[in-house]
Amino acid sequence: MALLRPLFASDWPTRLDIRAVSSRPTPKSEDIQQQIIRETFHLVSKRDENVCNFLEGGLLIGGSDNKLIYRHYATLYFVFCVDSSESELGILDLIQVFVETLDKCFENVCELDLIFHVDKVHNILAEMVMGGMVLETNMNEIVTQIDAQNKLEKSEAGLAGAPARAVSAVKNMNLPEIPRNINIGDISIKVPNLPSFK
């Protein structure tokens, strides 16, 4: 069961499923959530480029059964917290699928896309991870569903949505020009050749 949600660059608010971690939801869970984000960011950001992508966060993330698995893309960190039922390499792959999906859905995703469209990012994530469990790993399938939902959304907005879209387009014209690429390199995870079971 993948537990936590991904974590992004410093000012990107993150979604961490505290309920899944502590299993005792408290009214204070927002505080704990922020603490987890801060400390995770602290842990992850000080790591070198060429070390492994796994981190054991200990009590903060719910005990030794859980670990942090992260990937680093330019200015962004994507961090998942998973328990021992997930394969580490599998989660690394999942992050890659997530980022590539973001890239497709936002058409050359950049950091600002993620910052300004948190809701969309979450909707994409919801098609991949549900209730802390991996739901879908096939990028084409995810993109198809997201597109269909966007279409549905547009048809619902219809005539009434047009002016709002226009205004929002005008507003967005003020956005500073940002290099529109977070540079998803080719990440090749080396998998050793397993002898066949036969």
Add this chain to the structure above:
Amino acid sequence: MALKMVKGSIDRMFDKNLQDLVRGIRNHKEDEAKYISQCIDEIKQELKQDNIAVKANAVCKLTYLQMLGYDISWAAFNIIEVMSASKFTFKRIGYLAASQCFHEGTDVIMLTTNQIRKDLSSPNQYDTGVALTGLSCFVTPDLARDLANDIMTLMSHTKPYIRKKAVLIMYKVFLKYPESLRPAFPRLKEKLEDPDPGVQSAAVNVICELARRNPKNYLSLAPLFFKLMTSSTNNWVLIKIIKLFGALTPLEPRLGKKLIEPLTNLIHRILIEDSDQNLKYLGLLAMSKILKTHPKSVQSHKDLILQCLDDKDESIRLRALDLLYGMVSKKNLMEIVKKLMIHVDKAEGTTYRDELLTKIIDICSQSNYQYITNFEWYISILVELTRLEGTRHGHLIAAQMLDVAIRVKAIRKFAVSQMAMLLDNAHLIASNTQRNGICEVLYAAAWICGEFSEHLEEPNQTLEAMLRPKVTTLPGHIQAVYVQNMVKLYASILQQKEQAGEKESSQEITQLMIDRLPQFVQSADLEVQERASCILQLIKYIQKLQAKEVPVAEEVIALFAGELNPVAPKAQKKVPVPEGLDLDAWINEPPSDSESEDEKPKTIFHDEEQRHSRPRQPEMDEEELARRREARKQEQANNPFYIKSSPSPQKRYQDTPGVEHIPVVQIDLSVPLKVPGMPMSDQYVKLEEERRHKQKLEKDKKKKKQKKEKKGKHHRHNSLHTESDEDIAPAQHVDIITEEMPENALPSDEDDKDPNDPYKALDIDLDKPLADSEKLPVQKHRNTENLKSPDTEVPLVEKKSKKPKKKEKKHKEREREKEKKKDKERKVDEEEKKVILRHKSSKHKKKKHKKEKEEKSKEKKKSKKKHHHSEEEPVESVQNGTLDDEPLPTYDIQGNLQNDSQVTVSVIFENKSTSFVKSMELNVLDSLNTKMIRPEGSSVHDGIPVPFQLPPGISNEAQFVFTLQSIVMAQKLKGTLSFIVKNDEGSTHEKLDFKLHFSCASYLITTPCYSDAFAKLLESGDLHMNSIKVDGISISFQHLLAKICFHHHFSVVERVDSCASMYSRSIQGHHVCLLVKKVKNSVSVDGKCNEPTLLSNLLDEMKETLSMC
């Protein structure tokens, strides 16, 4: 209209949307909090508006703020409003917000039940999807119970998109509502072979997750998973299955043995040849798993793992440390710890060093110091560790020192000498007391020196060290221990001096105490102050006595008489309760209930009086104490059964402690007892090697002798003679376990399981067939707005919505006539009461109508009117058979006619009048086929008394058992209920006629059937066929199926578009298979059954149901 909408949206297009909010927050970096509180005020305004679009926008912004750490639980109700919007766009926003901030404590969450149910059954698959996603984040036990059935239906949805989500969410449902696991499991298992890879992967995911916690219940699935493993091309599925096999192999050892060698070698290769950090990490991780079951194969890679300790990556170093913990043996412990100590020195001032420290202690202390062969070495290691500055784990080291010193008696002398040295060098340790956790070790040092002061070489010097002014800078709790223990030390010095007759020096030491103690009396710490002032007074008193030349040492040392014995943590639990001792019995009889509260104060008062009047213990003077002690010693000496607890202090001093229990190995003498300066643990490694070498030589000698003796036989000895653990005799024998347990302790290894483990509830046997009582709860009848529910509830609801009008009319009539009404309704079991009630009333409304008319005509004749409905239905579920422990299905298959020919009819009687109803008797006119079971000796004309009376407005349920010969035909039985109505004007005898309808469908039991079993059944060829066709059906196919499921007790086996196969079974074991097809508005039902009459009757009943659609 459209114009109005456009206008509305123009009005709000200048509202702040999410992007504006984000932009605003980024532009207000300095006063972010202020800006956000402004925004929250705006949001509150927006939430007050009626326009759902505005509300949704506000909730969207709130969700973002929640992610920034702001509490938005106050808007929970608005979130629900947005969730229930009709547009998907808004609904999605609502569910996202809910998944972010709802949790089990959210009180409005129960309001969502109906909304979620409605969304689950929405024709738009994305509405359903978004509801499932949201629910997966905030499902509660209540939601799980109420929605389990709906979700289970969705597992067979036509769209794979919905199916996969429904399958996945079932895991959450199981966690929250474990009772749902068994009813849902067959379908979950089916989904392992779903044609859609996504659904299949979800099912594998859920089952693996379940199996990980309780693998033994899933062993029977191993062949199925093996098949999947060989056929699946989905990597995710493969990984999961391999993980599952990992959980299963411990239970099936044959599997694991073959894999283990090649696997470890593979990992080794990765570690050496591959420089990829991720793989290195995973290799170590895998090794730690193998280690648990096959330690030998990992131990050979020790050097490699030690190398990993030098890795620059902390994650890898920690993993390697973890591995070392499991790899130590008696043989390599010293070597490994030595290496770790080197790393400790290297890693100054990091958290990694703290981790190393705890690991060293963990490694050494694991399973009661199992691997420690020389405790002097261990003490030296601990002392060396005290040189670490700035560690947080001083208390850990201290705890170890105390533990070892107390539990290993033979080491005390050495430990005391080391601790004395620590106290002497306290200034080194406590140089920076404020933030230095290491000074905790002084706590242990002071206590050990005080408690075991008889072992001190130079007690005066140690006492001096403890009285240094620097000590007052230590934390309070450590000073308190200092104060207490310096008295122990003082007492023992005093005794020593007195025995030697050195009066002056004993007075000197008293004076020293009196001089130095005041610095502690001034302490700000209450504990220190209190202890110090008490002790100061005591010592002043001693000084007076000393001045009179009275010997005092004996009495002073008596203050600390008695030895501390370690007791194992579970010791108490392991003592069996003596026979005849009832721990639950009252010692004093509890006060009777009649004693009301006003009496209580009295008893309290009384009690207090008693307490005051209790004679006080006479205060004992020293002489008296000594006398008693002497007497007790005498008694103990004469009592052969007395277990010696502790030798008296003097005795202890004369004997070497614990010698009788612990044989100290001779070689031990080669170890210098006092190490000058700070000890070096390294020298022990050498000494230990020598010691082992000697041992080995001795053993080899013996073996050679043996060899000579055994010359004739062929006996192979390993010439290299690798030392195994057993060969190494420890320098100190430690019999920790047996000493610390009470004598008659039971050797039980009782459960250390956590009772709060949420997964424990899912430890359920899944191979046992389903009993009838194990059904998912179906929707409750209060829910009326839900007209589109796809599952079994649908028809009910629809009918219900029609019903009220009729009811209203009736109601008026009834009111006019002040009638009395009894509703008899069948009932399946307690929990489904409400459902069945409704079901009943809708199904038989026609009959009810008729009867009402009859009754009304009757009623007109009388002045006091009554109105009864009475209907009964045979119930398939509560058979006599099921009243025993056996679940039903196994019974049926055996075809036990005696048990399978009985049905229980449950009747609910409700008194709707204002009068009292009593002496009810129910009688039924038996037919040849169907008979009511009456008590022995009564004739067929006798009724069965109903075992209760009914006050006005009360309902109750009674059960009657009927026997049946044949179940192939529907039956109607006439019956009468007679009763006495009692009111103010007297009592009258009344009668009420009713008909009992035993439909064929009521003999069927909803039995799930797998598609392969179903296919086999059809192939078998001994089924008769029949079919019907009904035209003019307007409801959807989904609803149609739901109707058949509900009214006729069938279950869907498979469904493809508008064609479905269904299955059910009669109580006498007839199989009934249906193929239902819908083409436009006509429905055809083809049935197959091994009993043609039953089938045709069933189909006729079905026709009637369908024609009403």
